[in-house]
Amino acid sequence: MPAVPNTSVTGCASPYSAGETCTYQCNAGFVADGGDANRTCINGRWDGRNLICSSNGCPSRPTVADTVVTGCTPPYDAEETCTYQCSSGFRSAGGDNTRTCRDGDWTGTDLVCKSNSCPSRPTIADTVVTGCTPPYDAEETCTYQCSAGFESAGGDNGRTCRDGDWTGTDLVCERQAVCESTTMLSGVSGAFTSPGYPNNYQNNQQCTWKITVAPEKIVAISFTAMDIENHHRCGYDALVVYDGPTSAFPEAARRCGHNTDQILTTGHEVFLTLTSDGSITGSGFSASFRAEDPPTIAPTCSPGQFSCLNGNCISDDVRCDGNDDCGDGSDEEAERCQSGCGSPGFIRGVSGSFTSMNHPSQYSNNANCEWTITVSDTKAVQLTFDTFALEGTPPGCSFDRVDIIENGERVATLPPPPPPAGCGNPTALPGDSGSFTSPDYPSRYPNNAECSWTISVTPGKIVVIRFASFSLEASGSCNYDALTLYDGTDRNAPEVKKLCGTHSREIATTGSDAFLLFTSDGSVTQSGFSATYTAEDPP
Template sequence: MLVELVFCLLLAVALLGPDLRAQAMKGVKCGGVLSAPSGNFSSPNFPSLYPYNTECSWLIVVAEGSSVLLTFHAFDLEYHDTCGFDFLEIYNGASGDQGNLLGRFCGRVPPPPFTSSWHVMSVVFHSDKHVASRGFSAAYQKDVCGGVLTGLSGVLASPEYPNNYPNNVECRWVIRAAGPATIKLVFVDFQVEGSEQCTYDYVAVLGGPGPAREHHYCGSARPPTLVSLSHELQVVFKSDFNIGGRGFKAYYFSGECQEVYTAVRGNFSSPQYPSSYPNNIRCHWTIRLPPGYRVKVFFLDLELEEPNSLTRTCDFDHLAAFDGASEEAPLLGTWCGHHLPPPVTSSHNQLLIVLHTDRSTTHRGFSVAYIGVVPMNVSCTRTDFQILISAQALAPLERTKVYLGSRSCAAQEMGSNFRIQARFDTCGTESQRRNNTSVIVSVLYIDFSAGGQEDTHEYEVRCEPRRKEASAHLLSGSHWLGPYAATAEHLQEAPPRDEVEALEGPVAMVAQDTSDIVFLGLCILAGVLMVIAIVVLMLL
């Protein structure tokens, strides 16, 4: 008990010290630290008129691992369109951090119930020098079951998780995103009493009105990742009178904290960028391209909390990339601080970016751009280029949208592939000297333009004939790459072996390099003719 008291006092001094000093100067007794499991508090003089020029801060601290439910019994403050005069502010954590602000309220409409995403919640009451009203009365309770969740992200868990949940409970959470945004729900642990129809203990997810949008889950198999059909998602947990389990834990992501990108290229950034991102959030951005593509991500800006000074690891705010659609996919990298990472590339057509922030210290955040890397097999001989691209990767593009140098050198359809084979004296190819090496170059165009929107990707196709080595590099359309636009960034690594085999399999359309054989044959023929000529001269 003594330890908890000391902790509360230290936390109050650290987070509310300036506010408490201001209250003492104004001579109004209000605010403080509320550390009991539940309680009530109200504006000064409630239900009489509150005083002018008053500011009160309450810090609600419950046991770590718990959450706080805040509800209002009465609410009557001076009204203003933007609540610029008298107001009440509710914070998911410390009141000094605008990233934790859940809302500012005034007038006579009480705020909705709020559930914190951790064990600390702050409430600030402010009045100016004009117009007073009755004020407010509120109650809080720890370890609540259910509530309204309005943050960009948060955690849901069954009562007493990870210990067994109690019998005869019913919890209802309403997750509400701002504006028209959707909500993603990801279960990370799940163990609920199982039955054939999930009639005993269950978790129900309701994406909107109507039974067709309701799903029930039980047993030990984790439910799939769910995305709401609107800006609201309801989660209900119910247990009967016997047999329990560990329960469940799930993360939710909403608004600008969860997006799915399907365009061939694009940009996105952290919430509120370039202003400071919020505290205590976990955000998911999924890039999902058509089968056959790979995803390459460029980091245009990065300013997160610095790494741990002792371990030099990203233990606080950090950004991570996963080679797939979930955090269970292979990790491509984790970054923090302000040094720009190099580009990362997925091995398949999906990549997940995750931003995790803790409960203190925020910065500008990040900005990234991505492009879908078209898997292609580029090769060359001493005389020509051969390019193979899977038609599935470029669906629904027509072959005429893929061409080398000019539209007269469009690709041909051969089986399931687009094929371009062009001699070095055609299709806009030219000889250049780079790094004291003679190379043949041309430009490959892939035209994604649609609906009047110009979108053509241009790759420089390069061949070193002596070594018969070929490569492709992004040339234009790279204004969105920020600092990377200054150079022709090498986007076209060799495709994975299985893709190469698919491209070169039953419909192997790359012509064999016969130039060496022809050259050797000519040499032999010349030698034979020379011998014949010498013999003839000797006979004469």
């Protein structure tokens, strides 16, 4: 019988008789590629041709993008199976995970793997987003929080990019309700917070609380957190504590910034108001109250003595001297040592300083402020004013004034400031380009300045102003010192921009004329500005 490679034989056995037929089959992993499967012994010879069996393995496996392959190695034999899985960051979107080498080719179709990252995150109104950046990878999580003045009303804070889409539902943020009525608190103890805490309270808000404890007790108010817009007199936003059931009672304390000192009342009722202005808010406060026994009060102190909250008596001469003479700090409390209008009300020693109410901002109407200055009996008091700006005209000073009183007699009345410094009003700047600066630049500009410039460029062009440097006294609405650009020939034209603080961006008119006005108040100056202007085509 003919020996044929890669085959197995059936149907015949040695010795082979005339007419006996052997049947050849290709072994596993091989496929017939020519010749005869049956061979018959005729006249002492085998008829036909040798069966040709070729390997039916696969020369290479399919290359599929963004996949990882396991379970097979080259050379790839018949019936060998390769398992495909999508790479990290990708997901299956069709095709076959397994491919088998059969008859020299691979079964199935290519696995389709698509990126499971997310092209963009959900845009949700009135929220702030942290914790994620584009492009957004699989399993990356964005954290949403309601913006200041809003509070959560449902939905999810955390959204995760998964399989090319975002988990969860949109966070719903609703504007915080404005305080409408007084919150009534009572009992032995309790807690309260500013509206929306720890989110920011709203602008232009007024909220009130009334706390009542047992008649024989006083109220102790403690703070775990305080974040209210700061001001040296708490003149913007403030939590005011009144020592009684309404705001008609005396103030026990006025708080802003981060002051978390405890507050004690003298009675069993207290009224609190949180008031905010039209700009800048904080997270507010978290507070608790507790009913306590009132401190034991010693008999009334003698004339010329100060009665401490702990019952001690000390000389009025050492009150507000920076030392805790009482032993409980009550002789140095800010509310007891202020003039009633800002800065210390009692000044002793060889030197000191004080300011008017709200300085350097404008003082309030109907103010009545007092400062007591005491020096050695052998010395006289010399007053030096760094800045001075009051309403009125000397010598009468019938509107606002500062009286200096010695031993009960008025010895002087201080006059108002000199008239504003001039700069040429207005200064006409020629041509389609040029430059201008604040007065005395780069030195500090003067107080009470008023300077203006007019610029007219080629019709059809606009005026573009750029700053090489800019430094004016800063305020939220530029009410102190400011440079204002008007879109025309004078200050009656529409206002384009009012600048203060530090500003380096360019500003521009919509037409060929510009009017600029620089003003400074009676205190605090900076180096001012250096600017250029050019005529340019409108956008």
